[in-house]
Amino acid sequence: MLIVIFLTFSLSILFTSVIILTNKFHSSLTSDNELNAIQKYHKIPVPRIGGLPIFMSFIVSSFFCFSYSTVCSYYLMGLTLCGLIIFIGGFIDDITKNTPPFLRMLFAAVATLVAIYSTNSFPVIQYAGVNWLNYLIKAIPAIGVLLSLFCVVGLTNAYNIIDGYHGLSSTAAIFNLIGLSALSIITNDQFVLNAALSLAGAICGFLLFNYPKGKIFLGDGGAYIIGFLIAALSIYLTQNHSDILSPYSVLFLSCYPVTELGLSIYRRKFLKRKAGMKPDRMHLHQLIYHRCLSIAKVRRNCSVMPTMLFFMLPQTILAIVFYNNTSMCLLLNILYIILYTITYFRIVRFKTFKFLNMF
Secondary structure, eight states, X not given: OHHHHHHHHHHHHHHHHHHHHTHHHHHHHHEEOOTTSTTOOOSSOEEOOTHHHHHHHHHHHHHHHHHHOTTTHHHHXXXXXXXXXXXXXXXXXXXXXXXXXXXXXXXXXXXXXXXHHTSOSSOOOOOOSSHHHHHHHHXXXXXXXXXXXXXXXXXXXXXXXXXXXXXXXXXXXXXXXXXXXXXXXXXXXXXXXXXHHHHHHHHHHHHHHHTTTOSSOOHHHHHHHHHHHHHHHHHHHHHHOTTTOOHHHHHHHTHHHHHHHHHHHHIIIIISOSOTTOOOSOSHHHHIIIIISOTTOTTHHHHHHHHHGGGTHHHHHHHHHTTTOHHHHHHHHHHHHHHHHHHHHHHHTTOOOGGGGOO
């Protein structure tokens, strides 16, 4: 277990260092040069292919597990192959900067279907924790497939949408993976434990360079592969341990990016009558940056992630505590969405809570 974390952590540091040190040779392709884009906050070109060292480290870890543990080797290799599909979709956008969102979502859907029907990396959702929905999925199997696609594609885009400030998306993913690791220990699932710790180690290696100074960005490739792997591991864990684990405990672990995605689509599509995936500066983390943090702060960008811990840490703890209580987890998810929405629209009206000004 510790070997897996150390391996991916070390490799991630090594690969990320190489990218940064050689930036002058590939900057024209790999750096984020769109400094005037509406959702951008950096002032100099920065490499936006941080997902490459993360995924490369995860691949090496998969090969290591292949020779080290027969329990999880098959699933890890299959998951890595499917992850490559979605990573390519995001990486193309990191290079070209103009890949349509629909095409990137198509890559995610294809990766999901390959994982389910070809590599068997994770199963179709058949257990949803609620009796009427379980019966409906059993009666119409296509609903389970659509639900699986919805969860994977949704979480993949959710992690991309919260990738706006130094360390934000990466830290959210690490907390999510810590929660999955804890639940995998409870359910005695060696595959999810190894995969989650491996991915967490790779992200931590990248985070050393991304936070606080932002020497490299996650990019679409990084956000997509992280979201995809977390979604796949979450589905695998809930469907293979439905007798122990509530699926809504796993959903609660991802509640922050999922809620932000849903609120963003609602705001753009129904309030502003714009395209649901069109970038803007109205995400909660952006509002906190502009309306809660003092302009005089030397590292204002770096203060966003610690502030957003209030929206990441509680559910990690509560999801583990109530891992087998579906009713409580459902209630916690609903309460989280309500409190998140109240906080959001309060800041929109130029009101705030004192705890958001702490950092």
